[in-house]
Amino acid sequence: MPRSRFSGSLSTPQVDVVIDMGNPFLNLTVDGFLKIGTVAAGRAAAEEAYHMVNKGNVSRHNLQLDELKKMCKEGAYWGTIAGVYVGTEYGVARIRGMNDWKSKMIGGALAGALVSAATNGNQDKMVVDAITGGAIATGIYVLNSLTW
Template identity: 70%
Template sequence: MPYKRISGSLSTPKVDVMIDMGNPFLNLCVDGFLKIGTVAAARVAAEETYHIVKKGNISRHSIEHSLKKMCKEGAYWGTIAGVYVGMEYGAERIRGTRDWKNAMLGGALTGAIISTACNDSRDKIVVGAITGGAIATAAEFLNYLT
């Protein structure tokens, strides 16, 4: 019995905005901040739009609340991404090689830095470092699979 095979690929549009800060480290940090910050703000915009439509009441207060939440989340996640990209790049430059260990080090340092800024507990800082390293390493391994 004959069969037919269809082959193809699906790609998403790619938008690159480059802001030249005069230093590759700063360029990567700002790029990470802008990309992930935009994604976080878009996520909040979608959620807030759903909640406003569900309530059926559009008011100036709800729109202001949504905009403040978008800015806060965008800045928070953008900062985390910028710190992570910078730490990974720094590990790559110091070690002189590009591999998964840079992601692990960058994630651990980012987790520790963000936890230090948010907590006073040494245990939470260690857990943040372990979590950041684990997530970054897992993401790097998943990138190798695709």
């Protein structure tokens, strides 16, 4: 039975959303989608607001429809990419039995290739996106492992 919980604090910038889908794979995938999708939607809202104010074209109709459309599109796109990455990384870690930089790299490469295949299907672009996804995932793991 799916359930959710929302908690937060004004003193810390951390907001935790927990959705229990009954399966760790689904939990992590939905969590990644929601968190990154929300960040992307917020970024799109800030960018659209800046452009409207900069152009001097702030009307209620334009603000509501255009901004909402872009927010939804950006949130869904980046949320989907995050969900695919988190899901593939979890699957690779479960198959390998280890959650190390290699699992992150393989998960990032698979996610990059999957997203590229779904969006354009160009083989050269798929290889480049797989390399990029693996490099980004590995870099994030290395940076998170450093002690400052």
